[in-house]
Amino acid sequence: MLDAWYATAMLAMESQRVIELRMVKLAWGGLAGQVEAQRMVSEKIGAALEATGTLLGGGTPEAVIDRYREHVRNNVERLSAPTHPNGH
Incomplete structure (x- = not known):
């Protein structure tokens, strides 16, 4: 239970950077x-x-949170990467 709470709190904090x-x-x-x-x-x-x-396949909410955290991490990397001056 505490692990799920921690993962959820981390997801919330990590998401702030993407936002x-x-x-x-x-x-x-x-x-x-x-x-x-x-x-x-x-x-x-x-x-x-x-x-x-x-979830329908029997996965846990923790698995969903872990996957969301992967998405967030990927977005932080993508959005933080230097871009070409014309946006490409």
């Missing part, structure tokens, strides 16, 4: 902001479907 990075990208607007907004929505839908499949 920050995405808000900056969205605030700058342009094509990069539009692409990020579309990507964000499709990622949310995909993650929800993945979580549903995990």
Whole structure:
């Protein structure tokens, strides 16, 4: 039980960095902001479907949290990477 609480708390804290990075990208607007907004929505839908499949397949909530943390980690890496001046 404590492990699940810890993982959930970590997910909440780690997600804050993705939120920050995405808000900056969205605030700058342009094509990069539009692409990020579309990507964000499709990622949310995909993650929800993945979580549903995990739970329906007998997976645990902890497994879902661990997978969400992987998604968050990947987004932090992607959004933190230096970009070309024209957004590519």
